[in-house]
Amino acid sequence: MYECVERCVRAVQSKDARFDGWFFTAVLTTRIYCRPSCPVVPPKVKNMRFYPSAAAAQQAGFRACKRCRPDASPGSPEWNDRADLVARAMRLIADGVVDRDGVPGLATQLGYSVRQVQRQLQAELGAGPLALARAQRAQTARVLIETSDLQMADVAFASGFSSVRTFNETVQEVFALSPTELRGRAHRGSHPTAPGTISLRLPFRAPLTPDNLFGHLIATGVPGVEEWHGGAYRRTLRLPHGHGVVSLRPTPDHIACQLSLTDQRDLAIAISRCRRMLDLDADPVAVDELLSEDPVLAPLVAKAPGRRVPRTVDGAEFAVRAVLGQQVSTAAARTHASRLVQAYGEPVDDPAGGLTHLFPRMDALAGLDPETLAFPQSRRTTLTTLVAALAAGEIDLGAGSDWDRAREQLAALPGVGPWTVESIAMRALGDPDAFVASDLGIRYAARDLGLPTAPKALIAHARAWRPWRAYAVQYLWATGEHPINRIPAE
Structure with missing residues (x-):
C-alpha cells in the first residue's frame, strides 16, 4: 500500500487508524516517522515519505514519533x-x-x-x-x-x-x-504492578467483538493450562528460554496484557504469540465489507462486527487437541486433554491463579501408551501417528510453516479428514481462508439460515467469501447457543 502515495496521503490527512501498521509516514523536515493516525497536524504533502515498515524508516534515518509511538501500532495484516x-x-x-x-x-x-x-x-x-x-x-x-x-x-x-x-x-x-x-x-503517574510482572497494552484495529474470541478460548480451555480468572483469560506459555503465564483482558480499545516470564528474553516472542492467538493484526473492515456482500451474512456482521478467529500459541498443541476433539463434545475433548496434561505436562507455579502445567512437549507425548487412552483404537492410532510426526519434525505447524504442504502432510495421516485439517489450518496455521464445511455447528447454522448444508454445496456457496472464510465460520458459529459464543460471567 505504501507505494500508492495518494491513498497514503488521504489516510494521514484523515488520521485514519485503520491504516496503522499498514505503512509509516516519515517527515523530511523533522526526520520523524509516525503512524497514519498521529494526532499532530499533518505535514505538507511534499515533505511526506512512506515506508512499508518501521525498520525501513529507521534505516532511512528517521526516528519514532514520541506522540503516536508508531513502533507500538498493530502489525500489518499481510503477515498473517x-x-x-x-x-x-x-x-x-x-x-x-x-x-x-x-x-x-x-x-x-x-x-x-x-x-x-x-x-x-x-x-x-x-x-x-x-x-x-x-x-x-x-x-x-x-x-x-x-x-x-x-x-x-x-x-x-x-x-x-x-x-x-x-x-x-x-x-x-x-x-x-x-x-x-x-x-x-x-x-510519571504510572501504577505499580506485581514483582516480576510486565503489564502492557496490545493494540488492535477496531472494531473488535470479543465474545466469540474469548468465549471460544475459555469454553475449550484445558484445565491446568488455561482458565478464566478475575475477568481475564489466562494460560501457560512454553517459550524458547523458559516458560511464562499470560493474562489477557478485553477492554474497549485494547487488550490488557500481563506477562510473568522466567526469562525476559522471551518477551517479544510471548507478545507476538499472544497477538497471533487473538488475531489482533487482522483488518476487520476489509473482512466485514466482503462478507457483508452476502445478504445472508450481512445481518450477522452488522450485529457484531469485527469478529476475530481464535488461534493458538502453539501449533503442535492445537493439532493434538483437534484430534482429541474428533466426534466428541467440547467437555469430553477437554477431559481427554486434561488427562494428557496431568500425565505428561511439566508442572508450573502460579501464585496469581490456578494454572498448574505446561501443555506436554511432543517428544514427551511420543512415549505415551496408547492403551491408556480412553477412546477408540482408530483415534489412538491417529493421535500417536500425529504425535510421532510432530516430534520428529516431519510436519511443521510453526509460525513460518508452508500452509499447503502442512495440509497435504496432515491429510496423509490415518484418521485425519477435512474437518481436522481445516480446523488446524484455521487455528494453528492461521490461514484466514480455512473452512470447516463439515463441522456440525456450521451445518446447523447453514440450515437455520437457508444455506446449503451438504459440505460440497456449502463450499461452492462460500467461494464468494474468499479469502476470509475462516471469519465467515465465526459469524456462522455465533448463531448458536454454544458457550464458545459468550464470555462467562464471574
Missing part, C-alpha cells in the same frame, strides 16, 4: 493473511528466529538461501532481516524500560542486544531519548 516467503519470514522474525538462530537459521527454516531471503525482504519491506529484527529489539527494549524495574543492562540483554553500548545507541537513535529518559517519562 499470506503464505508466501515474505509473510512466512515476517512471522518467524516476530517469533524471534533471527535473534536465536541468525539469518542463516531463518533461511533454513524457510527453505531458501540467505541471499534470496534478504533480497525479497529488501524488495518488499525496504529492510533486510537484521534490520527488521533490530526494530523488534528496540520495541521490546522500550516495553521493558517502561513496564519493568529491571536494571538497564538486564533490559539490554533481555531485549536481544549483544552489548549495553549497542542497546543505548539503538534506543537513542530510534526514540531520540536515552533509556533513562524513556523510563522517567513512563513512570
Whole structure:
C-alpha cells in the first residue's frame, strides 16, 4: 500500500487508524516517522515519505514519533493473511528466529538461501532481516524500560542486544531519548504492578467483538493450562528460554496484557504469540465489507462486527487437541486433554491463579501408551501417528510453516479428514481462508439460515467469501447457543 502515495496521503490527512501498521509516514523536515493516525497536524504533502515498515524508516534515518509511538501500532495484516516467503519470514522474525538462530537459521527454516531471503525482504519491506529484527529489539527494549524495574543492562540483554553500548545507541537513535529518559517519562503517574510482572497494552484495529474470541478460548480451555480468572483469560506459555503465564483482558480499545516470564528474553516472542492467538493484526473492515456482500451474512456482521478467529500459541498443541476433539463434545475433548496434561505436562507455579502445567512437549507425548487412552483404537492410532510426526519434525505447524504442504502432510495421516485439517489450518496455521464445511455447528447454522448444508454445496456457496472464510465460520458459529459464543460471567 505504501507505494500508492495518494491513498497514503488521504489516510494521514484523515488520521485514519485503520491504516496503522499498514505503512509509516516519515517527515523530511523533522526526520520523524509516525503512524497514519498521529494526532499532530499533518505535514505538507511534499515533505511526506512512506515506508512499508518501521525498520525501513529507521534505516532511512528517521526516528519514532514520541506522540503516536508508531513502533507500538498493530502489525500489518499481510503477515498473517499470506503464505508466501515474505509473510512466512515476517512471522518467524516476530517469533524471534533471527535473534536465536541468525539469518542463516531463518533461511533454513524457510527453505531458501540467505541471499534470496534478504533480497525479497529488501524488495518488499525496504529492510533486510537484521534490520527488521533490530526494530523488534528496540520495541521490546522500550516495553521493558517502561513496564519493568529491571536494571538497564538486564533490559539490554533481555531485549536481544549483544552489548549495553549497542542497546543505548539503538534506543537513542530510534526514540531520540536515552533509556533513562524513556523510563522517567513512563513512570510519571504510572501504577505499580506485581514483582516480576510486565503489564502492557496490545493494540488492535477496531472494531473488535470479543465474545466469540474469548468465549471460544475459555469454553475449550484445558484445565491446568488455561482458565478464566478475575475477568481475564489466562494460560501457560512454553517459550524458547523458559516458560511464562499470560493474562489477557478485553477492554474497549485494547487488550490488557500481563506477562510473568522466567526469562525476559522471551518477551517479544510471548507478545507476538499472544497477538497471533487473538488475531489482533487482522483488518476487520476489509473482512466485514466482503462478507457483508452476502445478504445472508450481512445481518450477522452488522450485529457484531469485527469478529476475530481464535488461534493458538502453539501449533503442535492445537493439532493434538483437534484430534482429541474428533466426534466428541467440547467437555469430553477437554477431559481427554486434561488427562494428557496431568500425565505428561511439566508442572508450573502460579501464585496469581490456578494454572498448574505446561501443555506436554511432543517428544514427551511420543512415549505415551496408547492403551491408556480412553477412546477408540482408530483415534489412538491417529493421535500417536500425529504425535510421532510432530516430534520428529516431519510436519511443521510453526509460525513460518508452508500452509499447503502442512495440509497435504496432515491429510496423509490415518484418521485425519477435512474437518481436522481445516480446523488446524484455521487455528494453528492461521490461514484466514480455512473452512470447516463439515463441522456440525456450521451445518446447523447453514440450515437455520437457508444455506446449503451438504459440505460440497456449502463450499461452492462460500467461494464468494474468499479469502476470509475462516471469519465467515465465526459469524456462522455465533448463531448458536454454544458457550464458545459468550464470555462467562464471574
